[in-house]
Amino acid sequence: MYFPQFIPYSFIEKEASHVEGFSPELALVTVGGGKELEEKLVVRPTSETIVNHMFTQWIHSHRDLPLMINQWANVTRWEMRTKPFIRTLEFLWQEGHTAHATPEEAEKEAMQMIDVYTKFAYEEAAIPVIPGRKSRVETFAGANRTYTIEAMMGDRKALQAGTSHNLGQNFSRAFSTQFTDENGQRQHVWQTSWAISTRFVGGIIMTHGDDAGLMLPPRLASVQVVIVPIWKKANEKNEVLDAALSIKDILHSAGIKVKLDDSDQRTPGWKFNFWEMKGVPLRIEIGPRDVSSRSVVVSRRDIPGKPGKVFGISMEPSVLVPYVKEKLDEIQLSLLNKAISFRDSNIVDVTSYDELKEAISQGKWARGPWVGSDEDELKIKEETGATIRCFPFEQPQGPKMCLMTGSPAEEVAIFAKSY
Amino acid sequence: MYFPQFIPYSFIEKEASHVEGFSPELALVTVGGGKELEEKLVVRPTSETIVNHMFTQWIHSHRDLPLMINQWANVTRWEMRTKPFIRTLEFLWQEGHTAHATPEEAEKEAMQMIDVYTKFAYEEAAIPVIPGRKSRVETFAGANRTYTIEAMMGDRKALQAGTSHNLGQNFSRAFSTQFTDENGQRQHVWQTSWAISTRFVGGIIMTHGDDAGLMLPPRLASVQVVIVPIWKKANEKNEVLDAALSIKDILHSAGIKVKLDDSDQRTPGWKFNFWEMKGVPLRIEIGPRDVSSRSVVVSRRDIPGKPGKVFGISMEPSVLVPYVKEKLDEIQLSLLNKAISFRDSNIVDVTSYDELKEAISQGKWARGPWVGSDEDELKIKEETGATIRCFPFEQPQGPKMCLMTGSPAEEVAIFAKSY
The missing domain is CATH 3.40.50.800 (Anticodon-binding domain)
Known part of the structure; x- marks a missing residue:
């Protein structure tokens, strides 16, 4: 599908955390056809709002669900410091948007898509990404949960290479995207969205390239x-x-x-x-x-x-x-294995904030148990420049204690500096 | 290739007729990242200007020519009266841009592309377009010559379904896109651009559809x-x-x-x-x-x-x-033949302005000899609503006299109301 890229500002305002997250990054069209516009238009930074506007007209009954669409498009996010492929004012991506009858289905869809991205990264791009869940602080503006694939670049910075969001009912409540269930009751749909962008091209360059230039994985090379x-x-x-x-x-x-x-x-x-x-x-x-x-x-x-x-x-x-x-097969595998070795030799398991700071100062990724607060997380960012990249899906067994608070922790998080 | 869609306003201003033609149709970004911009940005209505900006950096010697690029992208032209697929504020297209060392090469390229579009229309979409040259009045803003394919819709209105422009040195002089020729002399490149858009989808719908809905030519149908x-x-x-x-x-x-x-x-x-x-x-x-x-x-x-x-x-x-x-082959051919019959039975050869008015008032296309002035052409538009769609490449033999002025004419033109 293809949706208009100009979104009325009032759409963006409907979902409170969405507008809060995106408003500093918006490009606004204020003049069209020589006239000042009555309502300014947002150049699409992402399409959840305009998609929901249409979903309200397309979804009536449980028989219309799940509704799943994909769009290939350009998006705009105002950036002060740009970096080719990695952080650009305009970029190209695919964005998927889905609506489901139950929260379980939406969660399954969000997980399935991060799995699709993970497989693509490993099998096609030879990039051994680490899939996991974002912290609350790093969750997409408007999502309940954000899943991510995190890749280690040649300079050991982390690159968020793809994301999948469980949006819950946040947008469906803001836009009244409802359906009549099998019992005749009106319900808000449960939604997901997910995207991978031209940033991934930068990921390929910075994972495999060397001083002589690009090194393309054979499966993606246009000339093998x-x-x-x-x-x-x-x-x-x-x-x-x-x-x-x-x-x-x-x-x-x-x-x-x-x-x-x-x-x-x-x-x-x-x-x-x-x-x-x-x-x-x-x-x-x-x-x-x-x-x-x-x-x-x-x-x-x-x-x-x-x-x-x-x-x-x-x-x-x-x-x-x-x-x-x-x-060609050998090269594909060799690039992947080299990237896996590089990644694994640059992740340090830490049990205290001091160890974390030491790892980060050496340019490495730190992995350690975490139940800290949002404030703790922001403090780490301020003091070390590192953020929680994700709580990886693959977790070590056994009892753990939070590296910051010493409280029992259920999960380890990965901390790193990122693009 | 992919070029940025935000073009500095100063780029658009560099080619005089280009800015004159496009300025009433521009969408302008004036705010980015929460701040009023120092220079407003044009949302790409077409990319000649930004392409030339880059060509100046990519073209140095005759060995760099011809340089030929293609872009699939969205473009924006502010429209007061929109019509699905046919005239929309935003649309999708492919746009090609080329630079050559000689005017002959550029002319050949422009002609080749209108020929490619003609073949696509006939062979894939079963639309019997009429290829030809636009009048001066209808030439693209910034081009020396515009070639077009004109299609007759079911309501007998004409649809400009694709265009190819010989830009001469208009943009290369405005942007100083130069190369060193084989004799060591600096020369401005000779350029073309050409495009076909989602409007063509509307052309397919309105050429073949009936009251029961779409009728897709088998070669383009996603379900045959x-x-x-x-x-x-x-x-x-x-x-x-x-x-x-x-x-x-x-x-x-x-x-x-x-x-x-x-x-x-x-x-x-x-x-x-x-x-x-x-x-x-x-x-x-x-x-x-x-x-x-x-x-x-x-x-x-x-x-x-x-x-x-x-x-x-x-x-x-x-x-x-x-x-x-x-x-499936029969249907493909049958759709084309039906459209050809329909087209040919609705084109009237005229020898005077009265006959032209009569044909147009019956909703038909008028074809007649023309050496009238731009003013004559605009008068016809005002009085009948019809414009010159093209001087078709296929011309009748023998002496002709201009339907308007009575002077000897070398070519017939086709007049019709259009979308």
Whole structure:
């Protein structure tokens, strides 16, 4: 579906915590068609309000539920300090909005979507995110509960990479989004919303990239293999290009995303650097000697320089295609495992505020039992710059004591500095 | 690519005719993050200005040309009288922007894109558009020449369904988008832009739809075939649903977009009406008697009622699949041919202003020789409500005299009322 991006200001005001959370970040249209508008319009920072406005017209009976919609759109949140992909005034996302007859269904939906995002992060982007629940302080403005996936970037800052909200009846009560249940009673619907954005692109860059540029996980790379033909003398050119083209066709037919860089204007060395910077997982070089020996040289982007190079791989499709597919799978797995090691070696279990401060000052994430108050949490933020990223779903067993208050705690929280 | 949708007002002002054309239609953001902005921001009505702002940084040498980009985005043009899909304050489109080293290349690109749109309209949407050149009065604000595809709707109004602009050097001079040519000289680039929007959805609805609802061309229909199972007694239900499901699988495996409407809550008659309204090209009914005879009933959306129904089509995949594919092709062609007949029977060749007025007053399109002035054109608009839709690329041979001035004319123009 697609909803209008201009939302009447009065819509935003209907849900009290929503307007409180978003009003400092709004862009307002006040002039349209040369005239001052009677009611200013908010450029959509998120769409719960306008979606509910329509849901009231679409939902009548329990037979209309669940109602689940998805929108791909741009959203605007006024930012003073922007950072490419991570924090931009305008960004692109998908936002899902659902309405259910029961709170159990809504909770199940919110959990299912954070699980979808978790799987996407692990399996496609090779980003080992930690899924969990946000603290009250960090919960979405208008939600009862916010679930999040938190990713550790190369600089060890945390990135909130996707969220799913159980909105309870907050918006349905504000907008009177009601249905008639099976007993003929009018009820407010139970809702969720969830989103993942272009910020995730930044997450991929900052999880896998290195000083040479991007390093894309093969499953997401738009070019998985680049072929660089090499020739010195003019009479070598044709046979090298012919061989390169036939390799391209072989890989393409096998469903591999392949690019042949046959431009005359750049040297092979320039092309190597260029495609490394672009993060292409595998490079195939082919020169006159390779043509004679019916073989190629294959280089892995994730193992820089000589160690990542393998000479003399046969051009025969029955050898080359399985070899390339296997290498792409290896790279995908290797990126994930490297990111998991990096993540796990940078999370410190802490039992006291001093240990927490020590971990944070070393640039690490701190994980420790927590039943502190909102004020305690804000104090940590002020004193260390770290916030509770989430209460992870995966919790250690056994008795725990709050690192701040010493009271018995049921859960550990993860603290980190974040983007 | 994706460009920011907020454009500094000063960008819009740089190209004189662009700001003149667009300023009455702008939405302006004047407040961001709670503060009055120093420079107001225009919500993108089109992106030539911000694209050129970036092109100046991306284009240096003739080796950087041609530079061709495409963006899928929302755009905003303030409209007093909106009409769903056709004229909305916000709409979605694709916009292409190109920069070239020579005027010939730019002209070729602009022509190529209007040709792409023409083919899409004919071959996918079954809309027999008339491609041609806009008059000076109707040319895009900032273009040297605008090419258009004009479609005749069911009410015989014209719809401008896509445009391609040769921008010359208007924007490159305004923004100093320059390159160093092969002789080391600095030159301004030659540019084009082109777009097709959600308005086209309205074009499909209003070209093919009837009083029963949508009628979608099979190539664009998201559901090409709907299967409606029919049973009366409970003991019939299972065998009918089993057969319906197996037909669904057969069609789906053959690459046909098929939907089985097996809901219990609605009657077959209700489902017939519902899927007709949704414009599904083919309906397959299957009841207990059909199951026994291993056959189905197939109905065409484009031939309403009994005449469009064929009984006793065998369920055997080797019969059913080719039959359904053939019918879908027939419907696609039939919709196009029907629209062509309708269009051609509603275009009148005129040789005088009186004949033009007569044709327009009958709700038809008038086609006649034209070398009138801009003022003549505006007079026609005022007196008849019709505008020049285009000078069609396909022109009649032989000498012509302007319907208005009587002077020798090289081209005929098409006049019509439009959306």
